[in-house]
Amino acid sequence: MATTPAESQTIDRGRLHVLLERERRRYASEHPRSRELSRQAQTTLLAGVPMSMMGMLPGAFPLFFEGARGDRLTDVDGHSLIDFCLGDGGALTGHSPAAVVEAVHRHLDEQGGLTTMLPTADAVIVGAELGRRFGLPLWQFALTATDANRWVLRLCRMVQKRRYVLVFNHCYHGSVDETIVMVGPDGTPMAKPGNVGPQIDPIQTTKVVEFNDLDALSAALAPRDVAAVLMEPVMTNIGIVLPEPGFLEAVRALCDESGTLLIDDETHTLSAGIGGCTRAYGLHPDLVTVGKAIASGIPMAAYGVSAEMGERILADPEADLVDTGGVGGTLAGNALSSAAARATLERVLTEPNYEHMVALATRYSAGVQAVIEEYAMPWMVLQLGARAEYRFCAKVPRSGGESWAARDAELDEFMHLSLLNRGIFTTPFHNAALMCPETSAADVDRHTAVFTEVVGELRS
């Protein structure tokens, strides 16, 4: 059901409905091949998509894509789209960057072997490079950020011998059981509505407080029963929620006081720079997790630990780290992922490319801000490095809860579909735009022009 925050009441809802219907009809008529594939998929794929989140695309059926390169995506009906979604971050590198394609081909043509359950020289280099970027010396690999988070939470519980982990309200760290929890109406934790088949009620494993609420965090950590805090240094999955000045330092201090480990999940905040927020803000987490873009979209994720944490992990005589104890997987650290990660880190997610990406996100934000002002929309735009996002509220949200209250499903669909119908693809679950090395100023200006047209129509 569409939700309507107070600030969006200034929008003429009747007009919005008419425009949304028009955009739905246009999408349906201009994408016959996607519609046909979607029809066929209803009989071969559960819910008609290979992964349930793909069902969240705007329109009556999902867009099927044929190919993608750089920041361009071609759909099966032949439309060329400027891609600001970039696989929700997995293609922050741009689609199929030449350096990675070349490294993968070289590996396959010259060495061969996709996965062997043996380490490669590339893995050693990737560990060193991640260590340089994030300031943590010891790394292991996973295939998804979800798995990296799952495994570090296990490792933290193991060494800490504590019952709880703590996350922030409306976080997303992948489909990790302990994190699918939120602050309930009475301020205490509750399982997120819609949580699919949890093994146990996550309130038995997890404490949850609002981002930027140091009093609540302090109270939650005081009993010294929390093994680790798992956080994004800047929340990104409920819109961008920035830490208030001093918040991240205070989180570190509260963790130290209570003997709690601190994990920074940099999977999305990698947009902040080559070492995510950890490097950009000079943070000192005990563990870092990162995934998605680090091998340009070839499945690969990683977690890094401090020397002390490394010692504690390896010192536990009870822990089965090498067999079926619950961390690791046969495909993790495979040769293909490691080769792709090495090329990505050495040649794609580089300082010069970030300079370009951040400058374009700044240009994008300025374009959006100008439209917001021109049409006096009660909206705003925030930026985290190469990521920019507009929100349907005028006041900067301080927490996940405040940001959640500003959502507007109907307006979301209208914006996403209108942009898509005009050649701009944005992330279905966010109003975020990501810049990659191939994004150009002309692409950003095209977005600004389309955004101006769409918001103008909404206002007239």
Ligand SMILES: Cc1ncc(COP(=O)(O)O)c(C=O)c1O
């Ligand atoms: C912060 C964060 N961590 C972890 C994940 C999980 O990533 P994956 O779906 O690749 O496992 C996501 C996914 O959006 C994320 O945003």
